[in-house]
Amino acid sequence: MSASAAGERAAVRRARLRIAVLTGAIITLLVTVVGGVADTVMTRAQSDQVWRELRYGAERGDLDSPPVCTWLFAPGAIPLANAPAGFPVEADLHRVRRTREAVERTVRRDSTQYLVRTQVRPDGKVVQAVFDLRFQLADRRHLWFALGVAEVVGLLAAAVTGVVLGRLAVSPLAEALTRQRRFVTDASHELRTPVTQAYTRAQLLSRQAAAEGMPARHREGLTRLVGSVGRLGEVLDDLLLSASLAAGPGRPADHRPVDLVALTRAVVAEEADRVREGRLTVVVEGPPHPLSVDGVESALRRAVGELLSNAVGHTPPGGRIEVALARARGTVTLTVANTGKGFDPAEAERLFERFHRGGDAGRYGLGLALLREVVTHHGGTVAATGRPGHGARFTIRLPLDPNGVPAAPVPPPRCRVPRLVPRRVKAGRT
Structure with missing residues (x-):
């Protein structure tokens, strides 16, 4: 859940x-x-x-x-x-x-x-x-005894009445929340195909504009259009993943052992271009053997990718990002630390709220809120620590699956909207 x-x-x-x-x-x-x-x-x-x-x-x-x-x-x-x-x-x-x-x-x-x-x-x-x-x-004592009995009977009646009234009064709210989740899921599914088509067409137009030597202002407009549609696709991916996690408790059919070490290295490799553009140093430290967790690989990939993307987006040029994996007390610990601006410790918990706008954040979003949903869905925890001017550290803890045999990481599907334009800073993300 x-x-x-x-x-x-x-x-x-x-x-x-x-x-x-x-x-x-x-x-x-x-x-x-x-x-x-x-x-x-x-x-x-x-x-x-x-x-x-x-x-x-x-x-x-x-x-x-x-x-x-x-x-x-x-x-x-x-x-x-x-x-x-x-x-x-x-x-x-x-x-x-x-x-x-x-x-x-x-x-x-x-x-x-x-x-x-x-x-x-x-x-x-x-x-x-x-x-x-x-x-x-x-x-007088008999009177108060009778009143005490009446009080007990009244409380029992109040409990029954409260339960009935609670169900009658709150049922519309619960139904509205269910309809809202269903609408988000349906709308995201329906919008996914046209957004992908629009993104592909915008890419083609951008390439044609560059090949035909169109004015620079037109090429820049098409580039911004490609980036905007790409970010819209990312939002739809977030909504679809959140809706799938909210489908209910239980072990989904796509749960399987996932090697978090191999998955993390694969995600770091995917961010290689952004790392080079930002002149950043990324260090990955982990054991040579697999650290297996039971979960949905695509969701875990999204969570790890969100952590790394968050670190890349908030680390200044020449900065350093350290990614560490370890096994401790039946859990797998993934830590991502950066040398960015950091954040106020009072904001640590609010960073994971949806649409939270931090003090120096540019754009709000679902990134870290979705990250916590994924981790919670897998029975784990996520925490953030940091200080202004001293960077930030995000730590994920997931239950270890010692009996699982992890399969090789599956690369992201090609139909997913690629990130051609670096993400902007989301609110509350550090």
């Missing part, structure tokens, strides 16, 4: 997950708000009722037969046998005797709460009423 296809699928999954999480969050918020309102209403109603009963009992209650859950304490009165320990509160009795004003407080004891009111009755007797909130607190 290519990096772009994997990224699209990941985006769809994230969108579905986001919808499910938002649905769950909304239901959780609703249950919490309802629970908070219910608890507030119940607590306030219970509190008002209990204080009314407590005040009535303190003022008029029978000392020998107080209301349920209430105990009355007064001088000379015998408290009930089941009265809670620690009562009456002597400090409140002394205060009321001194000030003749009622005192109310809440006391926590024995894992429960007690409401306490101490006052002077009309007959002048100081009475302290104590109310046990045990049952009211149990009602």
Whole structure:
């Protein structure tokens, strides 16, 4: 699976997950708000009722037969046998005797709460009423337990609802992405033949113009036309390769053992003309024995060619390009380093984004993005390091295929649009 296809699928999954999480969050918020309102209403109603009963009992209650859950304490009165320990509160009795004003407080004891009111009755007797909130607190705990159960059920419902809504809402996006890839593939296939024909005709016209001695400005125009059509063919090749990599997971029928050492040397040989024109030095270091990887040779050739073309395009005249291949921990490592301008380390990851335009880049493109797609499709990784003014280094790591018997590299098909004009610098490529 290519990096772009994997990224699209990941985006769809994230969108579905986001919808499910938002649905769950909304239901959780609703249950919490309802629970908070219910608890507030119940607590306030219970509190008002209990204080009314407590005040009535303190003022008029029978000392020998107080209301349920209430105990009355007064001088000379015998408290009930089941009265809670620690009562009456002597400090409140002394205060009321001194000030003749009622005192109310809440006391926590024995894992429960007690409401306490101490006052002077009309007959002048100081009475302290104590109310046990045990049952009211149990009602509140039952309420929150019920709300917790409702929350769990709500979350399960939210998960199911989120999955259903996610699929219904994101399906058009997934379908649009599939149609987009199909359109790119179909359009690239349909355009490939006429572009090749246009390129061939432009070449013939350019040669005829040179043979017939046409004015220089006409010959230069035809040369630019040949280069433009050639670059258009390269873009179509990139789109076709990207579409084929995005076709889906699995081992395509054209996978076979590929000797990366021989393939790299062949690609370097193909760039010999550009290397001579740029007065560059290219050094290839690799073992004398094959380093086999399982993959699509044409795609791997395109990836290695992109790395080398990128290095050639960004190395000044007289510069040096080093290509090194090695085996390390079950992988084949291909490193291409150049003595060019380098790049800001903060841009290292963005270099592989499609249509990324670097700080000093001239033209955006698919080159390095397609390179990462090819490497990812083959189960490998690619990384870039560099500093401004100190060149750049690109490293590809692919799984080694120790049991594979690599075949001889197949030269590129002749029908492919050749590169008669050096590529311009693409955005983000260094």
